[in-house]
Amino acid sequence: MxxxxxxxxxxxxxxxxxxxxxxxxxxxxxxxxxxxxxxxxxxxxxxxxxxxxxxxxxxxxxxxxxxxxxxxxxxxxxxxxxxxxxxxxxxxxxxxxxxxxxxxxxxxxxxxxxxxxxxxxxxxRAATRVEEPIPFRELPGQLEKSAPEQIANLLKADFDEAHGGFGDQPKFPVPETIQFCLLHYHVAKDRQALAMAEKTLQGITGIFDETAGGFYRYSMNREWSVPHFEKLLELNAELLHCYLDAHLVTQRPDFKAIAERTVAYVDKTLSDPQGFFYGSQDADEAYYHAAPDDRARHKAPFVDRTLYVDANAAMASSYLKAGVLLDRKELVDRGLRCLDFLLAHCFDLKKGACHYVDSLRPQKYGLLMDNAALANALIEGYEYSGNPLYLYKAREALEFLVQNFWNAKRNAFTDALPEKKAIGFLNESLAPIKENLLAATALTRHAAILGETKYKEIAERVLKTFSLTYHEHGLYASLYGLALYKFLNPVVVSFYSAKVDEQALADARACMKVFEPRRCVKYGSEVRHGQRAYLACSNKKCTPMLASLEEVLGELRDDDHR
Structure with missing residues (x-):
């Protein structure tokens, strides 16, 4: 008490x-x-x-x-x-x-x-910050095309070949490492990277709730067999993304089944009728240690019904992907409904995105993580729906992000806007790698779709800054590899028709069933003689205007663009 x-x-x-x-x-x-x-x-x-x-x-x-x-x-x-x-x-x-x-x-x-x-x-003897604000850099580093290979080698050196995952105990799932391994295999044909992703995804099933679905937060041993039982929305969103992509690459039915069961858990336990997702479910050892048939005799663990913007944006994105890859349109609709709720209740042109909502009241504006996550999710909302409103709102979020969080002297985004009468370490300006690379990815994708040089230049400056330090971040160096791959060679697929109709969406979603994490989808109205047309661009080169979806799919599967 x-x-x-x-x-x-x-x-x-x-x-x-x-x-x-x-x-x-x-x-x-x-x-x-x-x-x-x-x-x-x-x-x-x-x-x-x-x-x-x-x-x-x-x-x-x-x-x-x-x-x-x-x-x-x-x-x-x-x-x-x-x-x-x-x-x-x-x-x-x-x-x-x-x-x-x-x-x-x-x-x-x-x-x-x-x-x-x-x-x-x-x-x-007072403690000083272990992570100091990033140093002043007028001249950041350079983009090195060899960086992904170096990051892959870092992961290989830390890989647990016996049980999957990286490092020793306690063992935390780091979804970005899996996403990087899948993309690195796709681009570099590094079969060891694919094997690491598969082995890790197999191991992580040890912290999957076989009774109710959903992933626990981590394992206390390296074998993934002693889970710590809390379930977090954001981690489940990121792992859902990983299992969906891994199924797309490998066609393994067990990966698809895990994805489906994760969706079922989120639908049942972490979904609000108004359209958003709840933040977490508590760790209750007595409940989770009970046999499956005995759980009904226990009170279900507490669910935090708070809406957290960054985690909701992540789950909305994963539901969009799940809807297409699992052929369940209702999941696409569910992801878009979540984005609509976030726009209605969590974003303000003058304040940006809030961090959480309590009783429909937005709380705590001014964090980079929410603005970057929302911008990325809105871009995906546009890609999956063809609705230009999402792209327009993504631009508003990015404009707020650039105007308020960008530190031109440090060539990076600060993690939080300064507070009036800030206390203690809140006076420090931090530039965390995850949020910076999430912001850089959103800028890259928006620039690729609309051809904006300003956003591309800022993304490049962020990547150059972290080119000097990504190797210091351990497993999170994989974040840098993901962002760099997407920046160096975005794959833009354009769909031209008189309007974005069901056929245009069906064509776009067919392309989404080809594994290509660097893909950006664009819808256009320029048509010739009333005919649909398609365009695929990568490596700064574009195909001639294509007349059929099959030609586009062929381009996406062609190794030449990688």
Whole structure:
């Protein structure tokens, strides 16, 4: 019962109160889906002795990670919960992750004693950021066509040949590594890359819920056999994308079956009748350890019904893909309905995209991740529907992103817009690789469809900046490989007809059933003699105007464009 703790919100007034009282702030970074966060709530924060120390000697602040990822990015101490001790101006002077009650009270008393009587030494040891803001770069690096091969070698060196996946334990699925391996195989014909993707997808089924469907967050061992049971919308969206693509490449029925069962889980458990998707389902060990027939006797784990924009954009995109590759039009409609909801409730021309919605009220504007994810999803909405409104709205999102997040001196996007009276590490400007490359990909795709040089130039500058550091990001270097492949050779397929009718959409969706992650779809109205026509462009070359869909499909399957 954490009601024993007098929790406060993260806001300037809270830290001002800490300053006036000359107290440290105890920051609890938690998540509704996090098992050990619940354990800490039920043990340490429900212990009367701990609660008394916290309430009397500290100003306690609880922050929900899903709602404030910008705070999580800056104060995470290696896992959740994070228990951080901060000065009234937000500097970190101590902390850890889960701390049991028998250790928490004496630890807090010790740090508080040092704050009162040995402050200078405590501040001298104050934690500094491990990830500093990216350095000032007037001259970024260069684009190297050899980078994907180098990234493939990095993945090969870390690959677990026995169980699939990368590294040791705990084993987290990293969907970008799978997407990169599939694309690298497609372009470079590297069969080892394909084998790594297949083996990893086989292994990850160990954290798939065989009873209800859906993927758990990670495995505590390298064999993928001891899952941590929380299910996150964003991870399920990304893995759904991977299994769909892998089925397209390999035609393996087991990959298709996993994709279908993931959709069934999301439909049943994480879908709101209004059109959006819920954020997560809790980890409840008693429920998930129960035999399939016994689960009905247990209360189903809590579902966080909050709408998170970045995760919804990812799932909308995956539903669009699933609708085409599984021949289920209702899934395409479901993905478009989600995009419509996001546009109606989560995007503002002057504020950009919000991060989450609470009781239909948008909350927390100003994060790069939401604007970049929404822009990408809207471009896909246009490709799958032919509705130019989605492309127009994608441009609005990209324009907001460029005008507000772009740092021309650093040649990168900042992760968050500055807040008034920002506290502590929120004054730091970070340039995370994932969000920057997601933004670069959206700019690349929009530029490829409409021929915009400004967006292409900014995407190139981002890629040149991260060309100097991608190898430092471990498995996430695969993000750079994906973005670079799509930038160097976008494959634009244009469909020309008097209007975007069912035939035009059917033709476009037929092309989507050919594996080509660099593909961009464009619809045009320029026709000759009332006839449909097609155009395929890659490697800065275009075919003559094609008269049949079969010719377009032939071009997509031709190795020459790779």
């Amino acid at each position: 954490t009601e024993l703790i007098e929790w406060n919100e993260w806001k300037p007034e809270t830290f001002e109160r800490a300053r006036k009282a000359d107290k440290l702030v105890l920051l609890d970074l938690s998540a509704v889906w996090c098992h050990w966060c619940h354990v800490m709530d039920e043990t340490s924060y429900s212990d009367k002795g701990c609660a008394q120390v916290i309430n009397e000697q500290f100003v306690p602040v609880k922050v929900w990670l899903d709602q404030r990822p910008d705070i999580g990015e800056r104060y995470n101490l290696g896992g959740y919960p994070t228990t951080a001790l901060l000065t009234p101006d937000g500097k970190m002077v101590g902390g850890g992750t889960y701390i049991p009650p028998r250790q928490l009270a004496p630890y807090l008393a010790s740090v508080n004693e040092e704050w009162k009587n040995n402050r200078a030494e405590l501040l001298a």
